[in-house]
Amino acid sequence: MPGDRPSSPFFPAPVRSGELPRLCFLSYRQIRGFAMPVVAEYTGRAEIEVVDGTFGDALAIARDRLERGLVDAFVSAGSNASILRAGLQAPVATIQLSGFDLLQALIKARRMSSRVGVVMYGQTIPELDEVKDLLNIEVVQHAYQTPDDARQRFEQLRREGFEVIVGSSLVVELAEQAGLHGLLAYSLGSVRKGFEDALELARVARLEAGRYEQLNGVLHNLQEAVLAVNRDNRVIAVNPPMQQLLGPPHARLIGQSLEAIEPELSLQPTLDSGQVERAVVQRFAQRDWVVNRTPIREHGEIVGAALTLYDARTIQEADTSLRIQQGRRQSAARHRFANLIGQSPAFVRAVQTARRFARTDLTVLIAGESGVGKELFAQSIHNESVRAGRPFVAVNCAAFPEALLESELFGYEEGAFTGSRRGGKRGLFEAAHTGTLFLDEIGDMPLQLQTRLLRVLQEREITRLGATAAIPVDVRVIAATHQPLNDMIAERRFRQDLFYRLNTLRLPLPPLRERREDIAPLAEAQVGRCLQRLGTRLDPARALAPLLPRLRAYDWPGNIRELENLGERIAVFLMQFDRLENVRYDELRHDLPELFADATASEVAGDTGLSAARVAAALQAQGGNRQAAARQLGVSRSTLWRWMRERGAGAPGS
Numbered sequence: 001m002p003g004d005r006p007s008s009p010f011f012p013a014p015v016r017s018g019e020l021p022r023l024c025f026l027s028y029r030q031i032r033g034f035a036m037p038v039v040a041e042y043t044g045r046a047e048i049e050v051v052d053g054t055f056g057d058a059l060a061i062a063r064d065r066l067e068r069g070l071v072d073a074f075v076s077a078g079s080n081a082s083i084l085r086a087g088l089q090a091p092v093a094t095i096q097l098s099g100f101d102l103l104q105a106l107i108k109a110r111r112m113s114s115r116v117g118v119v120m121y122g123q124t125i126p127e128l129d130e131v132k133d134l135l136n137i138e139v140v141q142h143a144y145q146t147p148d149d150a151r152q153r154f155e156q157l158r159r160e161g162f163e164v165i166v167g168s169s170l171v172v173e174l175a176e177q178a179g180l181h182g183l184l185a186y187s188l189g190s191v192r193k194g195f196e197d198a199l200e201l202a203r204v205a206r207l208e209a210g211r212y213e214q215l216n217g218v219l220h221n222l223q224e225a226v227l228a229v230n231r232d233n234r235v236i237a238v239n240p241p242m243q244q245l246l247g248p249p250h251a252r253l254i255g256q257s258l259e260a261i262e263p264e265l266s267l268q269p270t271l272d273s274g275q276v277e278r279a280v281v282q283r284f285a286q287r288d289w290v291v292n293r294t295p296i297r298e299h300g301e302i303v304g305a306a307l308t309l310y311d312a313r314t315i316q317e318a319d320t321s322l323r324i325q326q327g328r329r330q331s332a333a334r335h336r337f338a339n340l341i342g343q344s345p346a347f348v349r350a351v352q353t354a355r356r357f358a359r360t361d362l363t364v365l366i367a368g369e370s371g372v373g374k375e376l377f378a379q380s381i382h383n384e385s386v387r388a389g390r391p392f393v394a395v396n397c398a399a400f401p402e403a404l405l406e407s408e409l410f411g412y413e414e415g416a417f418t419g420s421r422r423g424g425k426r427g428l429f430e431a432a433h434t435g436t437l438f439l440d441e442i443g444d445m446p447l448q449l450q451t452r453l454l455r456v457l458q459e460r461e462i463t464r465l466g467a468t469a470a471i472p473v474d475v476r477v478i479a480a481t482h483q484p485l486n487d488m489i490a491e492r493r494f495r496q497d498l499f500y501r502l503n504t505l506r507l508p509l510p511p512l513r514e515r516r517e518d519i520a521p522l523a524e525a526q527v528g529r530c531l532q533r534l535g536t537r538l539d540p541a542r543a544l545a546p547l548l549p550r551l552r553a554y555d556w557p558g559n560i561r562e563l564e565n566l567g568e569r570i571a572v573f574l575m576q577f578d579r580l581e582n583v584r585y586d587e588l589r590h591d592l593p594e595l596f597a598d599a600t601a602s603e604v605a606g607d608t609g610l611s612a613a614r615v616a617a618a619l620q621a622q623g624g625n626r627q628a629a630a631r632q633l634g635v636s637r638s639t640l641w642r643w644m645r646e647r648g649a650g651a652p653g654s
């Protein structure tokens with residue numbers, strides 16, 4: 001709505017497309033009377049307001065009309081036109097006095113007297129001296145700049161005995177008041193030309209105003225508070241959020257000095273330096289704002305500056321939802337306690353403990369062999385905690401070389417090291433902000449990083465590599481280990497203080513061999529899933545029944561991950577039979593040697609359950625592919641990597 005917008009001498013009047021152009025004919029009484037027939041000609045083409053006024057008076061009237069958004073263009077003659085053009089940022093058409101007009105006026109004047117005085121606004125016309133000889137009369141001309149000036153010039157002519165005066169309406173009036181003959185120098189043709197010019201100016205002004213209106217619409221719909229000043233640091237545009245921030249809703253800010261309204265927000269330094277300032281955090285009106293200051297240039301010259309204030313809270317909220325989205329992509333916490341399979345007392349106890357821990361925001365240390373479900377429990381705790389729905393970011397500390405792990409966790413600034421990404425990179429701590437960071441295989445974290453981690457846990461802020469400023473982070477840490485950290489502390493491979501910090505809540509997870517009741521339901525779930533995927537309609541529980549004694553007797557060194565792998569192999573074996581009656585279980589011996597080998601247990605070494613023979617067999621079966629071998633062995637890739645590294649078997653391959 002045009003009426004709601006601030007209009008000002010600094011801006012074109014609001015556009016009212018489709019309606020007639022609105023002209024304001026700012027005249028003096030004499031010219032007004034003379035021009036009225038022309039004004040009448042424009043009925044239906046323009047809305048013309050005719051107002052009397054001269055000099056300062058005229059300017060005040062024009063400003064008032066502009067501020068009320070009533071005018072598209074002004075029409076005026078002589079002094080008025082010049083004053084309006086100088087004092088307004090609005091289109092002004094001038095009724096020009098042509099040489100022909102003057103000649104006509106002089107011809108008329110000659111009939112009254114052989115001595116004619118001419119008083120004109122602005123400058124005298126040198127060509128007049130040549131014409132006067134042709135007319136065979138005496139012509140004396142004067143120019144004036146102000147009304148007083150006009151009066152003095154007129155008096156001078158009167159004193160010199162001139163009885164006929166040709167000039168502007170002001171001069172004609174003076175002549176009439178003094179009982180002399182006053183002749184207006186303008187012709188109707190010039191007046192018409194002035195109105196035609198005004199119509200064209202109004203058309204162009206409307207086009208511009210339309211563009212301005214679009215921009216204004218954008219400005220008014222922005223959530224951030226925006227303001228612009230001109231070269232003199234005076235407000236030329238302000239949107240509702242900024243208006244609200246700077247004063248009562250109807251306080252008139254346009255045209256005022258920003259310095260006077262709010263010195264803290266001053267744009268003077270921007271106008272002086274021409275420097276762009278971006279994302280400066282500034283406290284104002286008891287809130288934190290992210291502030292941008294930008295110079296506005298026209299043809300390279302600074303003509304003003306713009307100020308944008310973003311509420312820091314909005315940015316924080318956007319940041320959180322971004323982190324959540326990215327967190328989801330990176331690592332969604334899909335698992336919940338309800339989906340965990342297991343009824344054994346040891347497992348039920350573990351779930352009860354974990355559920356209790358979920359109700360706190362304390363650090364948890366999950367201890368258990370490889371493949372017992374440590375990450376599953378971490379996800380379930382997260383999903384049952386107040387942080388549910390926030391990011392859950394998991395990182396395996398054994399999977400990265402030291403330097404890489406450091407930058408993964410803490411991020412880095414641009415240029416922190418050769419090859420660092422432009423704009424830097426945020427670390428996983430930042431990615432997990434407001435959520436949970438799961439640090440798997442914490443025992444494999446190098447000592448130096450343990451020190452940094454401890455500091456983060458204590459101070460709740462991180463410093464990116466190469467950065468100086470710390471970033472506050474709100475992250476719950478859940479760590480997991482399959483290694484006996486106590487032994488590692490004794491060997492000085494793990495920091496005792498970090499251990500105490502992590503070990504606030506300890507969740508030991510039992511290996512599968514200590515909860516054999518869970519083997520059958522876990523195996524049935526896995527075989528069922530695989531059979532379904534393979535498109536076989538065999539009943540998993542019935543298909544597994546003959547194997548259960550062996551499954552229950554087996555030690556499961558790779559725990560549930562191994563069981564899942566075995567379940568997959570069983571399903572692939574079963575798929576070749578269309579009916580359960582036809583399954584030749586003894587043939588499984590080739591596919592599942594571990595279940596059938598009586599020596600399995602004696603081969604087993606260490607808590608990973610890996611032995612040289614098992615690893616060699618798996619590697620051979622998988623053609624040397626270590627990832628596939630790890631899957632077959634039921635251990636994570638990093639477990640196999642570590643196991644091989646400890647025995648000097650080299651770095652992991654594919």
Ligand SMILES: Nc1ncnc2c1ncn2[C@@H]1O[C@H](COP(=O)(O)OP(=O)(O)OP(=O)(O)O)[C@@H](O)[C@H]1O
Binds near residue numbers: 369
């Ligand atoms: N109670 C359970 N119910 C169903 N599936 C489970 C359960 N516990 C673990 N699993 C499954 O076993 C596999 C291993 O679990 P997880 O990755 O959580 O183990 P982990 O202890 O973190 O292993 P690692 O220490 O080797 O990383 C996963 O595929 C998981 O889905």
